[in-house]
Amino acid sequence: MKKISFFLVLLGAMLWGTTGTAQHFAPEGAHPIAVGTMRLAVGGSVLFLLVLFRRKQKVTDWPVKAIVLAAVAMAAYQPLFFSAVxxxxVAIGTVIGIGSAPILTGFIEWVAFKRRPDRQWWLATVLSIIGCVLLFSTQGDIELDPIGFLMAIGAGLSFSGYTLVNKQIVQKMPSEMAVGVVFTLSAILLSPFLFIYDISWVLEPSGILVVLQLGIVATAIAYLLFVKGLMGVPASSAVTLSLAEPLTAALLGVIVVGEVLTPSAVVGIVMIFLGLAVLFYTPPTRSSNYGK
Structure with a gap:
């Protein structure tokens, strides 16, 4: 059962990895924040419809505080990450934004929930993060902007917070309903951006296809899989598995977009694969404190 949960999280992360390729085919002039907002608007709408068709559950039974926190975290992640990049x-923003999330999640679990990450998690996380650094190290000029750095850390913390809070939500309500309610609220919180940025590109054929792919595949289906798998794995492990996102993005860039990988990027891909393999196949040691 645990392997199935790991696989669901991994598959969800791989679907997130299609985001970059989809944005490559977006019409010219589509602002990244506007794309991210439309992504949540479509994904939230699809998930809301799913909630309507689910069995009824009393609103009084919902963990309202946790739902609001998760929605705020997910809404904050979009502008923070895109602004950081x-x-x-791209290199620094992606590595810090995505790479900091596993470390932050493991630290918060350790301090707040007294769940000390085991050696398996540390090895997998270190391998995967080093792989991400190598994968993005040759993409553009490396320039560490303090504001961008803080926004990237904020993005990593937002995703970490979303995952940790969702871990609590899915224990009290069906995973499909949890994702639907959280993303509907997130979409509402981000809706003001639709009045700030030009979204006329959505009416173009390529714009419609990109938004549908991002909203349905890379958001609704991806997060349904992620949250479903989250029920069976520690939050810190789930966030480490999410590093399959940049791995998938890099491979799709080569296969679909025609990008060329540098030798260091190839080494980075191998290291991410090794990190995910360690987390997926190595059984936890008896010294692990998860669940205690």
Whole structure:
């Protein structure tokens, strides 16, 4: 059962990895934050419809505080991550934004929930993060902007918070309903961006296809799989598994977009694979404190 949960989280992360390729085919002039907002708007709408068709559950039974926290965290992640990438570059923004999340999640679990990560998790996380650094180290000029750095850390913390809070939510309500309610609320919180940025590109054929792919596949289906798998794995392990996202993005860039990988990027891909393999196949040691 645990292997199935790991696989669901991994598959969800791989679907997130299609985001970059989809954005490559977006019409010219589509602002990244506007794309991210439309992604949540479509994904939230699809998930809301799913909630309507689910069995009824009393609103009084919902963990309202946790739902609001998860929605705020997910809504904050979109502008923080895209702004960090725009400010400090793709390489630094992506590595810090995505790579900091596993470390932050493991630290919070350790301090707040007294769940000390085991050696398996540390090895997998270190291998995967080093792999991410190598994968993005040759993409553009490396320029560490302090504001961009803080926004990237904020993005990592937002995703970490979303995952940790969702771990609590799925224990009290069906995973499908949990994702639907959280993303519907997140979409509402981000809706003001639709009045700030030009979204006329959505009416173009390529714009419609990109938004549908991002909203349905890379958001609704991806997060349903992620949250479903989250029920059977520690939050810190789930966030480490999410590093399959940049791995998938890199491979799709080569296969679909025609990008060329540098030798260091190839080594990075291998290291991410090794990190995920350690987390997926190695059984936890008896000294692990998860669940205690």
């Amino acid at each position: 725009a400010t400090t570059g």
